[in-house]
Amino acid sequence: MGLEAFYFDWRDLGIAVGIVIIFHVFRKIFTTYIFRLVLRFSRKAPTDIVSNVLLAFENPLRLFFTMIGFYVAIVYLPMPEQVDDFMNELVLRSFIIVLVAWGLFNLSGTTSSVFVKIGRRLNVEVDDILLPFVSKLLRFAIIAMALSIIADVWGYNVSGFVAGLGLGGLAFALAAQDSISNFFGGVVIITEKPFSIGDWIATPSVEGTVEDITFRSTKIRTFSQALVTVPNSTLANEPIKNWTQMGKRQITFNLGVMYSTPKDKLERCARRIDEMLRNHEEVHQELIMVRFDKFNNSSLDIFIYFFTETTQWVKFLEVKEDINFRIMTILEEEGVSVAFPSRSIYMEKGQTTEGKMFDTNTGL
Numbered sequence: 001m002g003l004e005a006f007y008f009d010w011r012d013l014g015i016a017v018g019i020v021i022i023f024h025v026f027r028k029i030f031t032t033y034i035f036r037l038v039l040r041f042s043r044k045a046p047t048d049i050v051s052n053v054l055l056a057f058e059n060p061l062r063l064f065f066t067m068i069g070f071y072v073a074i075v076y077l078p079m080p081e082q083v084d085d086f087m088n089e090l091v092l093r094s095f096i097i098v099l100v101a102w103g104l105f106n107l108s109g110t111t112s113s114v115f116v117k118i119g120r121r122l123n124v125e126v127d128d129i130l131l132p133f134v135s136k137l138l139r140f141a142i143i144a145m146a147l148s149i150i151a152d153v154w155g156y157n158v159s160g161f162v163a164g165l166g167l168g169g170l171a172f173a174l175a176a177q178d179s180i181s182n183f184f185g186g187v188v189i190i191t192e193k194p195f196s197i198g199d200w201i202a203t204p205s206v207e208g209t210v211e212d213i214t215f216r217s218t219k220i221r222t223f224s225q226a227l228v229t230v231p232n233s234t235l236a237n238e239p240i241k242n243w244t245q246m247g248k249r250q251i252t253f254n255l256g257v258m259y260s261t262p263k264d265k266l267e268r269c270a271r272r273i274d275e276m277l278r279n280h281e282e283v284h285q286e287l288i289m290v291r292f293d294k295f296n297n298s299s300l301d302i303f304i305y306f307f308t309e310t311t312q313w314v315k316f317l318e319v320k321e322d323i324n325f326r327i328m329t330i331l332e333e334e335g336v337s338v339a340f341p342s343r344s345i346y347m348e349k350g351q352t353t354e355g356k357m358f359d360t361n362t363g364l
Helices: 010-042 049-056 057-076 080-106 112-123 130-153 158-167 169-175 177-192 232-236 264-277 315-336
Strands: 201-202 207-213 216-223 227-231 251-259 283-295 300-308 344-346 357-358
Touching: 010 057, 010 207, 049 057, 049 080, 057 080, 080 130, 112 201, 177 207, 177 216, 177 232, 227 232, 251 315, 264 283, 264 300, 264 315, 300 315
Parallel strands: none
Antiparallel strands: 201 207, 207 216, 216 227, 251 300, 283 300, 344 357
16 A cells, blocks of 8 residues: 555545535534424324434434534545545444434433333332432443443453453452442332432431432431431431421420419310310311320429421421410410429428428519
């Protein structure tokens, strides 16, 4: 092969440049008119999977036309046979593999409706945790497969490489033991679904709102706005309270009134509080208990137990405050006072001129 094999005149070069320009113009026409027209018709179909596939492969198709233009231009030029074989067997095939992997990578994104469609067919609920996790897993698999196929195209022994990995598998497993346990911890969290992204959870390690889950860890935003990253293996082995899953929210306390309260007033207070709760629009009516419970050390205790309809923290506090004010109003109208810790001291007659009883609260 001599140097004349590499020679080409300005006319050949101009035609090659013209080929590239023609394909570039055709790419513009295709993406602006033809592709949009096909996409418009696909959106009229009963399913939107075709539209999702077209949108995922839109950018790869644009680059495909540009690549074909350069490929045809180079093939047109009087290049040596080795260059043509190199372009045909290696560069073109590798580029097509990259474009296909690019489209599949876009299609496996969290915004794709493919997961939702598959989940409905298989009766599997796809939530905010499972979707990002499966998406990342598929994208990792797509990249790994694309790299292995390209390596095989370029003549590298992929099977030998995989076998080499098997020889060091034991050492790798020991070194990555924590990572593997975190990965399977994430799988446990996803399959059992104790919480979803956005839920308010509490564990012995942290309490806050779940923001994200990855292969290794779960990110939780605390109420002080700190972002805590908890390893999945730790989170999977801890008891988890999911406060967001509450259907109603509990309020319970003992209302202690003074021992000097007459029986009829105590009974009326208990009945009026019970009636108020049963007529309150924000109180869950399934279970309400208002009962004179016990004789405490310094008070007569009325046991109050009920649930609010709302589970939101701010609204819950508003309802709780309103009920407390209504209870205070009932006590004021009945002339009943709330008790406070007190102690009575009795003096023997031999110690003073006459027997007296002192109340530590009044000093009398």
